[in-house]
Amino acid sequence: xxxxxxxxxxFLRSAGFAIVLFVLLLAVNLLLNPARYLPGNWGTxxxxxxxxxxxxxxxxxxxxxxxxxxDISVGPAMGFVNAVVIQALFLNLGIASPALLIGAAxxxxxxxxxxxxxxxxxxxxxxxxxxxxxxxxxxxxxxTIVPAxxxxxxxxxxxxxxSWSVLxxxxxxxxxxxxxxxxxxxxxxxxxxxxxxxxxAGVPVTKVRFVAYLIxxxxxGIAGLMLTxxxxxxxxxxxxxxxxxxxxxxxxxxxSLAGGRGGLAGAALGAIxxxxxxxxxxxxxxxxxxxxxxxxxxxxxxxxxxALQEKLFNGVRAR
Amino acid sequence: MSETxxxxxxxxxxxxxxxxxxxxxxxxEIVGLAGLDGHGQQRFLETLAGLEKPPRxxxxxxxxxxxxxxxxxxxxxxxxxxxxxxxxxxxxxxxSMSILDNFAISTVWRDxxxxxxxxxxxxxxxEQYRQRLAIxxxxxxxxxxxxxxxxxxxxxxxxxLALSPEILLLNDPTRGVDVATxxxxxxxxxxxxxxxxxxxxxxxxxxxxxxxCQRVLVFREHELAAELAGDExxxxxxxxxxxxxxx
Numbered sequence: 085x086x087x088x089x090x091x092x093x094x095f096l097r098s099a100g101f102a103i104v105l106f107v108l109l110l111a112v113n114l115l116l117n118p119a120r121y122l123p124g125n126w127g128t129x130x131x132x133x134x135x136x137x138x139x140x141x142x143x144x145x146x147x148x149x150x151x152x153x154x155d156i157s158v159g160p161a162m163g164f165v166n167a168v169v170i171q172a173l174f175l176n177l178g179i180a181s182p183a184l185l186i187g188a189a190x191x192x193x194x195x196x197x198x199x200x201x202x203x204x205x206x207x208x209x210x211x212x213x214x215x216x217x218x219x220x221x222x223x224x225x226x227x228t229i230v231p232a233x234x235x236x237x238x239x240x241x242x243x244x245x246x247s248w249s250v251l252x253x254x255x256x257x258x259x260x261x262x263x264x265x266x267x268x269x270x271x272x273x274x275x276x277x278x279x280x281x282x283x284x285a286g287v288p289v290t291k292v293r294f295v296a297y298l299i300x301x302x303x304x305g306i307a308g309l310m311l312t313x314x315x316x317x318x319x320x321x322x323x324x325x326x327x328x329x330x331x332x333x334x335x336x337x338x339x340s341l342a343g344g345r346g347g348l349a350g351a352a353l354g355a356i357x358x359x360x361x362x363x364x365x366x367x368x369x370x371x372x373x374x375x376x377x378x379x380x381x382x383x384x385x386x387x388x389x390x391a392l393q394e395k396l397f398n399g400v401r402a403r
Numbered sequence: 404m405s406e407t408x409x410x411x412x413x414x415x416x417x418x419x420x421x422x423x424x425x426x427x428x429x430x431x432e433i434v435g436l437a438g439l440d441g442h443g444q445q446r447f448l449e450t451l452a453g454l455e456k457p458p459r460x461x462x463x464x465x466x467x468x469x470x471x472x473x474x475x476x477x478x479x480x481x482x483x484x485x486x487x488x489x490x491x492x493x494x495x496x497x498x499s500m501s502i503l504d505n506f507a508i509s510t511v512w513r514d515x516x517x518x519x520x521x522x523x524x525x526x527x528x529x530e531q532y533r534q535r536l537a538i539x540x541x542x543x544x545x546x547x548x549x550x551x552x553x554x555x556x557x558x559x560x561x562x563x564l565a566l567s568p569e570i571l572l573l574n575d576p577t578r579g580v581d582v583a584t585x586x587x588x589x590x591x592x593x594x595x596x597x598x599x600x601x602x603x604x605x606x607x608x609x610x611x612x613x614x615x616c617q618r619v620l621v622f623r624e625h626e627l628a629a630e631l632a633g634d635e636x637x638x639x640x641x642x643x644x645x646x647x648x649x650x
Contacts, residue, residue: 265519267511274508277497284488284495285509285562286480344499 098338099350101389102357105336105382109360116367131245133359134253135162135314138307139330140337140355141256141348142300146204146211147334149296150276150343153204156327157215158304160222161196163323165189165308167229170237170318180238189312190305196222197301201294219327227320235317245313252310256303260348263299272296276344332379333358336386357382406430409601410570411470415450415460417443417625423460424627426620428570428603433596435612436605437641438622445489445574447622448605452486452572453479464570485509485568487559489575489605495559496547503529503543506558510565532561537587553584560588564595571595573604577611589615609641623647 096103114121120129139158146153169189173179179188196218203214236242244251263269274282275292283289308323315322331341337354339346358379365375408427416423421443428434438444449455451462453476463470464482473479476486488494497505503522506529507514514525529543536557540550547555556576563571573592577585592615596602606612612619613636621629621644629644631637 267515267520270504270508270511270520273500274497274504277499278494280494281488281497282508283476284486286477286485286566287508288477344497 095338095347095349097393098340098346098390099353100338100393101386102337102350102353105357105386106353106360109357109364112364113360116364120363127247127249128245130253131249131310131314133356134245134249134310135307135326136329136333136359137253137352137355138162138256138303138310139326140333140351141260142303142307143327143330143334144339144346144348144351145272145296145299145303146200146293147331147339147341148276148343148346149272149293151279151293152211153276153293153296153343154211154331154341155197155200155215155297155300155304156212156331157196157200157218157222158300158307158330159324159327160219160226161193161301161304161323162308162311162326163226163320164196164222165192165305166312166315166323167226167318167320168192169241169309169312171230171234174238175234175318182238182240185238185241186309189309190302193301193303193305193308194298195301196304197298200301201297204297205290205293219324223320223324226323230318230320233317233319233321237312237316237318241309241313242316243313244309245316249310249313252306252313256306256348259302268292268295273344278344329358329379330355332383336383338390354386407465409465410451411463411465412451413461413463415447415457415462417446417450417457417622419458421625425460426627426630428601430601431596431599432618433592433602433604433616435616435619436603436622437609437612437619437645438628439645440607442622442645443625444605444620444622446625447620448486448572448574448603451570451603452476452484454486480509480566483569484572485563485566485570486572487563487574487576489578491552491555491559491579496555498546498548500547501544502540502547502550502558505547506532506543506562506565509562513565528565529561532564536561536591551581553580556580557584557588560591564591568600570601570603573602575605575607578607585611609638612641613638621645 139162142158143155146155169185173185173188179185200215200218203209204211271287271292274287275289279289311323333354334351335341336357337346337350339350361378361382362375365378406429409430410428412426414423414425436444436448446455450457453473462473464473466482471482503525507525513528514520526543533540538557538561539554547558550558560576577588592602604615618630618632619636619641620627621631621641623645628647631640
């Protein structure tokens with residue numbers, strides 16, 4: 085119980101601003117567009133928000149692992165999974181079995197994660213440069229596989245963005261809750277918090293970081309499925325857009341880009357905030373340019389407020 | 404000491420060109436390292452930990468009736484070496500983590516059953532060390548930063564001891580620690596040495612070394628200037644070796 089309450093306190097502390105924003109934005113959304121939030125629409129609503137939430141959840145593990153850990157190839161990886169599943173497997177080879185397509189998506193994600201992990205932790209290229217490389221390569225390969233949008237997607241997959249939209253998110257939740265109970269989670273947070281101290285304590289820092297890239301890759305695979313379910317086709321131009329907005333969501337959710345602070349609950353909440361903000365602004369028929377200005381402003385405000393809040397908190401706690 | 408040594412330092416030079424030396428560390432021995440700041444004792448300790456690669460010579464650890472060459476820090480940890488770093492804030496504690504997790508981070512695998520962390524087991528493990536080291540930590544789940552410097556140091560020592568090392572390397576372990584805590588630490592050091600652990604203690608305070616150690620290695624200009632034991636161990640002897648005067 086103590087564990088739970090201290091975890092909750094940590095969540096409140098790091099994601100405080102995201103929670104306030106969530107309540108505000110939800111209220112505004114409910115006022116503007118109550119019909120959209122009726123229980124009958126929840127499936128579609130979650131399906132609509134899912135790729136962003138998935139991308140945000142996928143971005144978080146490597147960021148938690150610290151020392152500039154970041155994976156900007158999450159978006160293109162989603163697009164790549166989308167292309168592999170729909171064009172290469174479903175349309176070209178005629179494979180429609182859920183087990184095979186889901187398996188292929190997860191393996192594709194893991195493979196991308198393994199390459200990123202290899203480059204960033206073993207070859208020791210700076211993560212942002214290493215994953216920029218995979219970003220470009222993946223975007224290029226995706227365009228080669230799918231030069232222009234094609235469809236359709238199998239019916240079961242489309243259902244994953246409607247009545248069953250909660251399933252892929254639940255899968256990530258279950259995997260992460262499992263990871264949190266493993267010794268690995270302690271090592272990850274220690275490495276993220278201070279890698280020199282972790283090394284001195286005998287933690288296998290490189291391995292821990294490598295596995296963080298694998299987890300990010302796996303979650304990107306699932307997020308790729310969410311995207312595929314939502315668009316019901318293969319589209320080479322959508323995936324890459326998720327990268328930056330996912331990182332914004334992670335930061336908004338109180339995950340420190342320096343590592344070791346925050347968690348996936350915050351990352352999900354940050355993504356939900358962005359999604360709700362999107363729907364408020366679109367219901368006012370605001371142009372997408374204004375949307376971007378709003379994202380940027382709120383992101384900076386959130387990071388500043390979180391830092392201030394932490395400072396205040398530490399000031400109170402310091403002896 | 405006819406016993407086989409636990410660690411053999413052979414023909415070791417701390418800097419290119421500095422004269423090499425050899426040493427043997429025995430079971431249950433407390434060896435002190437002294438010297439003016441930056442004269443090589445720190446580098447020597449880090450070499451024993453596998454953190455520094457010496458330009459010349461080797462360090463080997465006794466392992467199942469034979470000796471293995473120390474290959475690096477993690478290799479050392481896997482072969483019974485624990486190292487307590489000097490700078491507690493920069494390379495010791497994890498400020499955002501709890502006391503309990505700070506304690507357990509080197510030994511997370513011991514808290515699992517079926518691969519899953521059992522917090523109760525971790526708590527019980529910590530409790531042993533909390534009593535032995537008299538750690539004043541009413542709530543082990545509170546952040547480590549709520550503890551005083553001395554108690555943080557005790558948690559770090561508990562973390563190292565939890566590895567059940569055969570060789571414990573301590574880099575100025577009582578720096579910035581109050582007198583009462585120091586004496587608790589001294590008792591613990593003597594206790595684990597009696598149980599057979601080999602301790603190497605780098606200290607900036609000569610009194611501390613004289614009080615604890617059977618033997619002291621004094622470093623000067625990255626060379627072993629003197630090795631004093633038994634009756635030769637005196638404040639004057641150590642100081643004159645530190646300053647390079649003939650004793």
